[in-house]
Amino acid sequence: MSTTRGFTVAIDGPAASGKGTISKAVAEHFGFAHLDTGLLYRAVGAKVLLGIEPVAAARALVPEDLDSDALRTPEIAQEASKVAALPEVRAALVDFQRSFAARAGGAVLDGRDIGTVICPAAQVKLFVIADAVVRARRRFAELTEKGIQTTFEDVLADVHARDERDMGRVDAPLRAADDAVEIDTTEMKIADAVAAAVALIEAKRDTGT
Numbered sequence: 001m002s003t004t005r006g007f008t009v010a011i012d013g014p015a016a017s018g019k020g021t022i023s024k025a026v027a028e029h030f031g032f033a034h035l036d037t038g039l040l041y042r043a044v045g046a047k048v049l050l051g052i053e054p055v056a057a058a059r060a061l062v063p064e065d066l067d068s069d070a071l072r073t074p075e076i077a078q079e080a081s082k083v084a085a086l087p088e089v090r091a092a093l094v095d096f097q098r099s100f101a102a103r104a105g106g107a108v109l110d111g112r113d114i115g116t117v118i119c120p121a122a123q124v125k126l127f128v129i130a131d132a133v134v135r136a137r138r139r140f141a142e143l144t145e146k147g148i149q150t151t152f153e154d155v156l157a158d159v160h161a162r163d164e165r166d167m168g169r170v171d172a173p174l175r176a177a178d179d180a181v182e183i184d185t186t187e188m189k190i191a192d193a194v195a196a197a198v199a200l201i202e203a204k205r206d207t208g209t
C-alpha cells in the first residue's frame with residue numbers, strides 16, 4: 001500500500017450533485033482532512049452582499065469566515081457563482097487550497113476546478129454528476145428541512161443558472177479532468193455513491209497508480 005502522505009482526492013461536479021456528501025464521508029473513512037472549496041466562494045459572496053469589493057474580500061479571507069452554516073443560502077450561492085467568475089478572486093484563493101491539499105495524512109477537496117486547476121496531480125479525481133431535476137429535488141428538501149423558505153421552481157432555476165455560469169466562465173470552468181472517473185448519483189443511494197468512491201480511492205491507494 002502506498003503512503004497517504006500528500007495523497008490528494010479531487011472531487012468536482014455541478015451544484016447539489018452530491019460531491020460534498022461523498023467528500024465528507026470518504027474523508028472520514030480514510031482519516032483525510034476535507035475542504036469544501038465552495039465555502040471559500042460563498043464566504044466571498046457573503047461579504048460582497050455586505051458591500052465589500054470582491055477581490056479585497058477574497059484576499060482578506062480567514063479560515064474563521066468558512067465556519068458559518070449561514071453561508072448555505074440560495075442568495076449566497078448565486079453571489080458565490082458570480083464572484084467565482086472573476087479571475088482575480090480565483091487567483092487569491094489558490095494558495096490556501098493548494099496548501100490544504102499538500103497536508104500530511106491526505107486531503108479531500110471538493111469544488112469545480114480541483115482536478116483541472118488546483119490539484120492537477122491529484123492521485124484520485126472524481127467527477128460527480130446527477131440529473132438537474134433530481135439535484136434540485138434534493139436541494140429543495142435540504143433547504144426546507146433547514147426552515148429556509150423557497151420553492152422547487154426557484155431551486156431548479158438556481159441550479160440551472162449556477163451550472164451555466166460555472167461551465168461557461170473563461171477562467172477555470174467546471175469540467176471533468178481528462179483522467180477523472182465519473183460517478184452519476186441520479187439513481188444511487190448516498191451509501192452506494194460513497195461506497196463507489198471509497199472503492200475507487202482504495203484501488204488507487206493500493207496500486208499507487
Ligand SMILES: Nc1ncnc2c1ncn2[C@@H]1O[C@H](COP(=O)(O)OP(=O)(O)OP(=O)(O)O)[C@@H](O)[C@H]1O
Pocket residue numbers: 013014015016017018019020021022038138139142185188189190191193
Ligand atoms: N445519492 C444521493 N441520494 C439522495 N440524496 C443525496 C445523494 N447525494 C446527496 N444527497 C443530498 O443532496 C443534497 C446535495 O448534496 P451535497 O450537498 O452533497 O451536494 P454538493 O454537490 O456538495 O452541492 P453544492 O455544490 O451546492 O455544495 C444534500 O441534501 C444531500 O444530503
Ligand SMILES: Nc1ccn([C@@H]2O[C@H](COP(=O)(O)O)[C@@H](O)[C@H]2O)c(=O)n1
Pocket residue numbers: 015016037038039041042077080081082084110111112113114162166
Ligand atoms: N472550486 C470551486 C468551488 C466553488 N465554486 C463556485 O462557488 C459556488 C458555490 O459552490 P458550492 O460548491 O458551495 O455550491 C459555485 O456555484 C461555483 O460558482 C467555484 O467556482 N470553484
